[in-house]
Amino acid sequence: MEKSGPPAREGEHWMSLEGGADGSPNGAPYTSRFVGIGASLPERRLTSDELMASTKHRTGIDLERLTGVRERRIAGEDEDSYTLAVGAARNALAYADCAAEDLDMVIVSSISHYVGGLRWQLDPPLSILVKEAIGARRAVSFDISNACAGMMTGTFLLNDMIRQGRIRRGMVVSGEYISQLGVNAALEVRTMMDDQLASLTVGDAGAAAILERAPDGAPGIEVAGFTTLAEHSRLCLAFPARVGRGAAMYSDARTLQEVGIEDTVPMLREALNQAGLEFDDIDYFIPHQTSARAIHKGVKEFSESMGGTPKHVVVTVDEFGNTSSTTHFVALWKYLREGRFAKEDRVLLLSIASGLEVGIVIFKVDQLVGRYGHDH
Amino acid sequence: MGTIIEASATARAAAHRRSLTPGALELADAAARSCLERAERTADELDLLINAGVYHDRILSEPAFASLIQEDIGANLSHPEVAGHGTFSFDVYNGACGVLTGISLVDGMLASGTVKLGMVVASDMDPEPGISEGFSFPGVGGAILLSADDFRAGFTAFRFATFPEFAELFHSAVDWQDNARGGPAGPGRNVLTVEIAESYVGRALDCAESTVHELAHAQALDLGDVDRLIATTSVPGFADGLATRLGVSAELVASLPDGLARAHTAAPLVALESAALEPGSTTLFVSAGAGITVAVALYRA
Numbered sequence: 001m002e003k004s005g006p007p008a009r010e011g012e013h014w015m016s017l018e019g020g021a022d023g024s025p026n027g028a029p030y031t032s033r034f035v036g037i038g039a040s041l042p043e044r045r046l047t048s049d050e051l052m053a054s055t056k057h058r059t060g061i062d063l064e065r066l067t068g069v070r071e072r073r074i075a076g077e078d079e080d081s082y083t084l085a086v087g088a089a090r091n092a093l094a095y096a097d098c099a100a101e102d103l104d105m106v107i108v109s110s111i112s113h114y115v116g117g118l119r120w121q122l123d124p125p126l127s128i129l130v131k132e133a134i135g136a137r138r139a140v141s142f143d144i145s146n147a148c149a150g151m152m153t154g155t156f157l158l159n160d161m162i163r164q165g166r167i168r169r170g171m172v173v174s175g176e177y178i179s180q181l182g183v184n185a186a187l188e189v190r191t192m193m194d195d196q197l198a199s200l201t202v203g204d205a206g207a208a209a210i211l212e213r214a215p216d217g218a219p220g221i222e223v224a225g226f227t228t229l230a231e232h233s234r235l236c237l238a239f240p241a242r243v244g245r246g247a248a249m250y251s252d253a254r255t256l257q258e259v260g261i262e263d264t265v266p267m268l269r270e271a272l273n274q275a276g277l278e279f280d281d282i283d284y285f286i287p288h289q290t291s292a293r294a295i296h297k298g299v300k301e302f303s304e305s306m307g308g309t310p311k312h313v314v315v316t317v318d319e320f321g322n323t324s325s326t327t328h329f330v331a332l333w334k335y336l337r338e339g340r341f342a343k344e345d346r347v348l349l350l351s352i353a354s355g356l357e358v359g360i361v362i363f364k365v366d367q368l369v370g371r372y373g374h375d376h
Numbered sequence: 377m378g379t380i381i382e383a384s385a386t387a388r389a390a391a392h393r394r395s396l397t398p399g400a401l402e403l404a405d406a407a408a409r410s411c412l413e414r415a416e417r418t419a420d421e422l423d424l425l426i427n428a429g430v431y432h433d434r435i436l437s438e439p440a441f442a443s444l445i446q447e448d449i450g451a452n453l454s455h456p457e458v459a460g461h462g463t464f465s466f467d468v469y470n471g472a473c474g475v476l477t478g479i480s481l482v483d484g485m486l487a488s489g490t491v492k493l494g495m496v497v498a499s500d501m502d503p504e505p506g507i508s509e510g511f512s513f514p515g516v517g518g519a520i521l522l523s524a525d526d527f528r529a530g531f532t533a534f535r536f537a538t539f540p541e542f543a544e545l546f547h548s549a550v551d552w553q554d555n556a557r558g559g560p561a562g563p564g565r566n567v568l569t570v571e572i573a574e575s576y577v578g579r580a581l582d583c584a585e586s587t588v589h590e591l592a593h594a595q596a597l598d599l600g601d602v603d604r605l606i607a608t609t610s611v612p613g614f615a616d617g618l619a620t621r622l623g624v625s626a627e628l629v630a631s632l633p634d635g636l637a638r639a640h641t642a643a644p645l646v647a648l649e650s651a652a653l654e655p656g657s658t659t660l661f662v663s664a665g666a667g668i669t670v671a672v673a674l675y676r677a
Contacts, residue, residue, distance in 0.1 A: 013461065014455055014460060014461060014462040015462060015464075016423060016424065016462075016464045016485070016490050016491055017490070018488070018490055027489065028488060111437055111438055112437070113437075115549075118551070118552065119549050119550070119551045120435075120437075120549055120550040120551070120566075121547075121548070121549045122430055122431070122435075122469075122548045122549060122550070122568075123430065123471045123546055123547060123548040123570070123665070123666035124471060124543050124546065124547070124665070124666035124667040124668075124669065125469050125470055125471060125666075125667070125669075127470075128538055128540055128543060128667045128669065129540075129543070131538065131540075132538075132540040140536045141536075141538060142468055142469065142470040142473075142474075142477045142536075143468070143469035143470065144466055144467060144468055144469070145437070145438075145440055145441075145466070145467040145468075145469060146439075146440045146466035146467065147438045147439045147440060149466075153466050157481060157484075160484060160485055160488050160490055161484055163488065164484065164487060164488045166484055166487075226464045227455075227462040227463070227464050228425075228440075228442075228443050228446055228462070228463055228464050228465040228466075229452075229453065229454050229455060229462070230443045230444075230446035230447035230451065230452075230453050230463070230465065231447060231453035231454045233439055233443040233444050233446065233447040234439075234444070234447070236438060236439060237436065237438065237439070238436070238437045238438035239434040239435055239436050239437060240434075240435055240550050240566035241566065242565070242566075244552070244563075245552040245566070247437060249438065263454070263455055266455055267455075353439075354438050354439035354440075354443075355439045355440055355443040355465070356443075357439075357440075357443070357466075
């Protein structure tokens with residue numbers, strides 16, 4: 001039976017969308033822009049070969065060949081979700097050249113909430129601790145959770161509030177201490193089809209983004225959009241592990257990847273239409289970093305459907321693994337520090353996350369490059 | 377244009393014991409469905425669904441609990457061939473202030489026109505009865521449906537404040553406990569522990585009182601004009617204590633029913649069930665939670 005769907009309302013979109021063509025506020029009084037992207041990466045590295053050598057069962061899985069993940073960062077003894085978030089927040093403040101007291105809002109968007117090692121804090125929210133640690137005393141704070149789309153969801157919320165003039169400046173920050181997923185999976189994984197295979201690809205990282213009201217006429221976020229296609233909500237579940245400290249994650253990664261790519265095509269089209277853009281107007285395409293193979297397959301299918309290809313596709317999963325809610329912003333931070341962007345470049349961030357969440361943010365890099373010493 | 381309450385509803389574990397095995401998800405689902413029914417709305421009309429509950433079944437951390445609720449109530453599950461609008465769902469964690477935080481986020485997105493109809497759902501349930509330590513919150517869920525109205529004021533002000541010096545008075549975490557005796561539990565297990573200090577209520581009252589006065593000052597609100605006080609903090613005695621401090625008559629306090637005095641995130645919605653918000657009336661919502669965090673909202677029906 002063909003699905004009829006709900007009745008269309010005038011001018012509506014499937015996604016909840018903010019923004020419009022040519023960077024115009026599209027009905028809102030202001031435009032928002034990123035002014036600082038920060039990250040905090042543990043020093044310790046763990047290669048895929050080392051991780052697979054630690055599995056309890058002989059699996060025969062060549063994880064690096066299968067996923068493209070060569071290594072990932074692993075939190076040290078004094079690191080956890082909280083410390084990684086605080087480190088990233090301070091780093092972002094330094095690039096944004098603003099004081100923590102200037103923040104009107106702090107949103108913590110980690111999936112993991114480990115404080116004091118592998119101790120998962122539920123109450124009080126992590127945002128209270130982060131806000132206090134960085135000295136953002138004026139800021140309204142709360143936590144959100146939206147799987148690997150957490151930071152993108154926070155960006156979506158801040159963008160909406162800045163565009164309306166409700167706040168002037170806000171931070172979204174995540175600290176993901178998730179490498180224990182791999183430790184627990186290594187005790188149980190037996191084959192390539194195991195539902196904990198994706199847990200072996202993750203790595204630890206903190207990331208933060210500061211958004212603020214752009215001066216009149218200055219470029220910034222052109223379009224931000226989100227939707228949840230909840231028929232797939234149970235394809236990936238994570239909860240405290242039975243085999244040891246920390247959490248365990250069980251996913252049907254193959255199906256998640258297939259439906260994620262298929263369902264994202266109409267959303268990409270909608271967001272690009274809203275921005276008055278074609279897919280090949282995008283200079284840098286930064287998708288969620290799950291595996292190199294999934295990224296390349298997705299880009300191929302998106303390009304065939306959209307009739308164009310972004311100029312650059314960003315892949316960092318080889319170096320950092322899947323760092324969950326932080327992946328887009330760790331990639332942005334790395335490319336900004338390495339001077340890869342030009343001022344006029346346009347970036348598209350794409351979240352495809354458990355839920356199934358599809359989130360898109362399109363923005364002009366502009367002044368960000370100067371903040372990282374590459375004003376050319 | 378104001379953000380108005382179209383409907384609210386609750387679901388109690390005790391009331392559903394015969395038909396459900398009421399975990400937090402089933403309670404949230406039941407409350408959400410009941411809320412939509414009261415408003416004569418369909419799930420597909422929802423643009424935004426925010427879950428503010430904290431204590432989930434199995435202490436699930438992924439996906440967002442809201443996406444499970446969205447699937448269960450059948451809100452725009454997949455992209456149809458024809459034009460339509462979807463539902464966006466995610467979780468907000470702000471302890472006992474989560475519902476008011478969620479309402480403020482819906483209020484913002486209604487004002488910007490990003491969404492037209494939003495729901496905040498909250499529910500809590502002991503994830504492992506008999507294993508968890510110190511868990512005293514009753515199983516209850518609540519939902520509130522919000523939309524924009526050109527002619528009614530609705531929610532006119534929000535104020536949030538945090539008092540991190542009292543962060544240790546209300547604390548909960550999941551941590552590994554070794555099992556020295558071995559047995560079915562193996563070498564150990566992850567256990568939820570909730571700790572609320574006796575001094576918490578008094579400090580929460582102090583924090584809430586000062587935050588209410590800040591809002592009243594900023595909004596030129598005479599607290600004598602408040603027609604209804606909905607005040608909750610996950611432990612008994614808070615609402616009456618706050619009413620006394622604010623000079624609000626005890627008769628205007630929306631009370632929690634027997635057995636739900638310790639309701640956690642859904643508490644404001646449980647209290648709202650007992651409070652008829654007459655047209656033209658002024659309601660003051662006050663929530664205090666771990667942190668200590670205080671959320672205050674002013675609603676003009």
